Amino acid sequence: SQQGEEDPQALSIQEGENATMNCSYKTSINNLQWYRQNSGRGLVHLILIRSNEREKHSGRLRVTLDTSKKSSSLLITASRAADTASYFCALRGRGSTLGRLYFGRGTQLTVWP
Amino acid sequence: EAGVAQSPRYKIIEKRQSVAFWCNPISGHATLYWYQQILGQGPKLLIQFQNNGVVDDSQLPKDRFSAERLKGVDSTLKIQPAKLEDSAVYLCASSLGAGGGPYNEQFFGPGTRLTVL
Numbered sequence: 001s002q003q004g005e006e007d008p009q010a011l012s013i014q015e016g017e018n019a020t021m022n023c024s025y026k027t028s029i030n031n032l033q034w035y036r037q038n039s040g041r042g043l044v045h046l047i048l049i050r051s052n053e054r055e056k057h058s059g060r061l062r063v064t065l066d067t068s069k070k071s072s073s074l075l076i077t078a079s080r081a082a083d084t085a086s087y088f089c090a091l092r093g094r095g096s097t098l099g100r101l102y103f104g105r106g107t108q109l110t111v112w113p
Numbered sequence: 114e115a116g117v118a119q120s121p122r123y124k125i126i127e128k129r130q131s132v133a134f135w136c137n138p139i140s141g142h143a144t145l146y147w148y149q150q151i152l153g154q155g156p157k158l159l160i161q162f163q164n165n166g167v168v169d170d171s172q173l174p175k176d177r178f179s180a181e182r183l184k185g186v187d188s189t190l191k192i193q194p195a196k197l198e199d200s201a202v203y204l205c206a207s208s209l210g211a212g213g214g215p216y217n218e219q220f221f222g223p224g225t226r227l228t229v230l
Contacts, residue, residue, distance in 0.1 A: 035221075042204060043221040099208060103155030105154050105155050
């Protein structure tokens, strides 16, 4: 399978806490992307990390990538109720010229006020 | 900048009926994607267009699904006849190109939620 697997499937935290989601995969990748999907809305691109990168930051988001373990993590710091959403990792295979992304099943994050 | 537009937002039909979805990508985006997202799962690519040509339709159930992108801009996805298992959200996305660079980020529309009874 070329898709990633997110862990945990569901995560429930209080506002202000940090949320960590993980993505494991089995194939070689060109890059790995994280997306957020709010209820009733489409997918929103959060961050992309290339296979030769180990860590990237964007605002309250921090993504790490360990290609030797074929895993990535998304950390959301100081979470807010508005962060409640499903988070997906999407893989782009190495050598892919078509742009195809393989999405996992996602982690449902609930942030309580 | 306007985002990816889709219509309708919701559609309810009975099995064996036909249905069509419409997508207008971001202006200037050459690549257009249709995804199917079944409840509780991640999106799965159905078909990818580069301008008005199909570059990947390996996951499209061609006996009942069809798609076209006339003039390399708008696109329609059709299901005929629909089955119960087609109930899902159909997402359209677009990107500048399809290469491996990070600048070919995919932008998604709000989706069409299809319920087949």
